[in-house]
Amino acid sequence: xxxxxxxxxxxxxxxxxxxxxxxxxxxxxxxxxxxxxxxxxxxxxxxxxxxxxxxxxxxxxxxxxxxxxxxxxxxxxxxxxxxxxxxxxxxxxxxxxxxxxxxxxxxxxxxxxxxxxxxxxxxxxxxxxxxxxxxxxxxxxxxxxxxxxxxxxxxxxxxxxxxxxxxxxxxxxxxxxxxxxxxxxxxxxxxxxxxxxxxxxxxxxxxxxxxxxxxxxxxxxxxxxxxxxxxxxxxxxxxxxxxxxxxxxxxxxxxxxxxxxxxxxxxxxxxxxxxxxxxxxxxxxxxxxxxxxxxxxxxxxxxxxxxxxxxxxxxxxxxxxxxxx
Amino acid sequence: xxxxxxxxxxxxxxxxxxxxxxxxxxxxxxxxxxxxxxxxxxxxxxxxxxxxxxxxxxxxxxxxxxxxxxxxxxxxxxxxxxxxxxxxxxxxxxxxxxxxxxxxxxxxxxxxxxxxxxxxxxxxxxxxxxxxxxxxxxxxxxxxxxxxxxxxxxxxxxxxxxxxxxxxxxxxxxxxxxxxxxxxxxxxxxxxxxxxxxxxxxxxxxxxxxxxxxxxxxxxxxxxxxxxxxxxxxxxxx
Numbered sequence: 437x438x439x440x441x442x443x444x445x446x447x448x449x450x451x452x453x454x455x456x457x458x459x460x461x462x463x464x465x466x467x468x469x470x471x472x473x474x475x476x477x478x479x480x481x482x483x484x485x486x487x488x489x490x491x492x493x494x495x496x497x498x499x500x501x502x503x504x505x506x507x508x509x510x511x512x513x514x515x516x517x518x519x520x521x522x523x524x525x526x527x528x529x530x531x532x533x534x535x536x537x538x539x540x541x542x543x544x545x546x547x548x549x550x551x552x553x554x555x556x557x558x559x560x561x562x563x564x565x566x567x568x569x570x571x572x573x574x575x576x577x578x579x580x581x582x583x584x585x586x587x588x589x590x591x592x593x594x595x596x597x598x599x600x601x602x603x604x605x606x607x608x609x610x611x612x613x614x615x616x617x618x619x620x621x622x623x624x625x626x627x628x629x630x631x632x633x634x635x636x637x638x639x640x641x642x643x644x645x646x647x648x649x650x651x652x653x654x655x656x657x658x659x660x661x662x663x664x665x666x667x668x669x670x671x672x673x674x675x676x677x678x679x680x681x682x683x684x685x686x687x688x689x690x691x692x693x694x695x696x697x698x699x700x701x702x703x704x705x706x707x708x709x710x711x712x713x714x715x716x717x718x719x720x721x722x723x724x725x726x727x728x729x730x731x732x733x734x735x736x737x738x739x740x741x742x743x744x745x746x747x748x749x750x751x752x753x754x755x756x757x758x759x760x761x
Numbered sequence: 762x763x764x765x766x767x768x769x770x771x772x773x774x775x776x777x778x779x780x781x782x783x784x785x786x787x788x789x790x791x792x793x794x795x796x797x798x799x800x801x802x803x804x805x806x807x808x809x810x811x812x813x814x815x816x817x818x819x820x821x822x823x824x825x826x827x828x829x830x831x832x833x834x835x836x837x838x839x840x841x842x843x844x845x846x847x848x849x850x851x852x853x854x855x856x857x858x859x860x861x862x863x864x865x866x867x868x869x870x871x872x873x874x875x876x877x878x879x880x881x882x883x884x885x886x887x888x889x890x891x892x893x894x895x896x897x898x899x900x901x902x903x904x905x906x907x908x909x910x911x912x913x914x915x916x917x918x919x920x921x922x923x924x925x926x927x928x929x930x931x932x933x934x935x936x937x938x939x940x941x942x943x944x945x946x947x948x949x950x951x952x953x954x955x956x957x958x959x960x961x962x963x964x965x966x967x968x969x970x971x972x973x974x975x976x977x978x979x980x981x982x983x984x985x986x987x988x989x990x991x992x993x994x995x996x997x998x999x
Contacts (some may be wrong), residue, residue, distance in 0.1 A: 514845075520846035536770035
């Protein structure tokens with residue numbers, strides 16, 4: 437449904453997007469993962485038809501966005517990074533305007549409004565002016581607007597930004613349901629979000645797609661970069677020696693903690709082994725006193741570093757589709 | 762999809778937006794106060810039973826008030842980040858431009874209709890010349906429509922509503938007063954050019970009770986040119 441081929445976007449002499457290619461098929465939710473300023477929003481805008489690509493082709497539902505964007509627009513539901521709301525209008529007037537502009541048959545508009553307001557839990561605020569709404573509600577009005585008319589392609593730029601945990605859960609449920617029959621592309625800089633609801637993930641940084649892969653391969657990559665952090669007391673050399681004998685540790689660093697005298701901070705880079713914490717704990721107990729031990733959740737930065745370091749060389753974690761340099 | 766559906770959607774949104782914000786009420790109130798004052802002054806204090814002078818004053822008043830109506834049309838969409846929605850909806854540029862234009866023109870018609878209350882005492886106690894008054898009102902609406910098209914264009918060119926209004930007012934005043942430069946020119950070519958460009962001179966035809974096709978075409982043409990540039994500008998921005 438969405439196809440990008442060798443797309444480049446330049447503003448003046450500055451290149452924002454470098455030759456990216458990927459696609460999203462029907463019935464698929466693809467996550468677009470990258471730090472702020474990586475080019476996610478620009479790419480979304482090109483697919484939505486807000487800006488045009490400098491070179492390369494963007495096709496949505498078979499239409500070329502450069503020439504047939506008006507035809508394609510009927511198939512697209514788009515939630516920009518900042519929900520595009522008219523503050524002085526009330527929620528139902530706003531949604532009615534979007535429904536009319538999307539060309540929805542006037543006989544069907546009332547039921548369409550009911551459907552999206554129910555899906556986004558807006559029933560309690562239908563007559564409220566938008567400027568009175570909280571950030572979470574504004575975000576959901578934006579999502580409701582994108583869902584109107586049941587578009588084949590849904591583009592969601594950071595759909596869960598500004599929502600509380602309960603609302604995030606509900607929004608994910610809405611997206612998952614939509615994703616069963618439609619093509620969904622959602623962007624985020626939150627790692628767990630993509631691993632939970634996306635079938636495929638494209639990682640973007642500095643305007644380049646570093647990898648396209650499944651959540652599992654991303655998870656694997658994440659674990660390979662994870663670390664175990666511990667606090668212990670005892671002799672530094674002894675502990676170091678004991679940890680040296682543990683399988684699966686790739687590097688060890690032990691430093692006295694400035695904030696807590698007598699305490700050592702231990703950080704071990706580890707590979708993907710489920711029982712590694714237990715083995716590290718045992719090693720420390722045998723050589724000193726263990727006070728605290730935890731596995732660091734893999735951070736987006738770690739994964740990026742890994743991908744940046746390995747792009748093009750390590751194909752085991754990236755699927756062959758659409759790997760761009 | 763019917764081509765008018767999108768235009769109607771934008772139109773109704775604009776009308777609703779006008780009445781949900783204080784702008785419409787403010788503009789109508791100032792316009793009524795102004796016309797009421799001019800009417801009372803010109804007719805009762807000077808004792809002349811025609812609308813000529815009042816129409817002149819209404820013209821100037823419109824030139825100052827129209828930019829207040831039009832300044833938010835596009836600038837508001839830029840700053841509210843809603844342009845991203847308008848452009849990505851299945852709307853053509855001309856539908857957006859015309860929907861907004863007709864929205865503002867409807868406000869102008871409403872303003873004008875409410876000011877007709879001034880005519881009641883004129884018809885009760887005077888002997889007014891209905892054709893002149895009708896022609897004057899037609900001219901006033903055409904003048905206002907041209908001003909709206911120009912104001913809307915300048916609103917599309919800047920993200921700041923105040924800047925949009927502050928550019929529109931002098932431009933409209935220039936179009937109004939350019940006819941007065943005639944007497945300062947010795948070149949026949951320039952004199953002709955200035956008189957053809959002048960809002961005030963074309964408008965005065967209507968006030969005198971003349972419906973000249975040249976004047977009608979002039980005002981409609983100015984609107985059409987401004988709206989076309991507006992629409993092409995939106996296309997270029999993409």
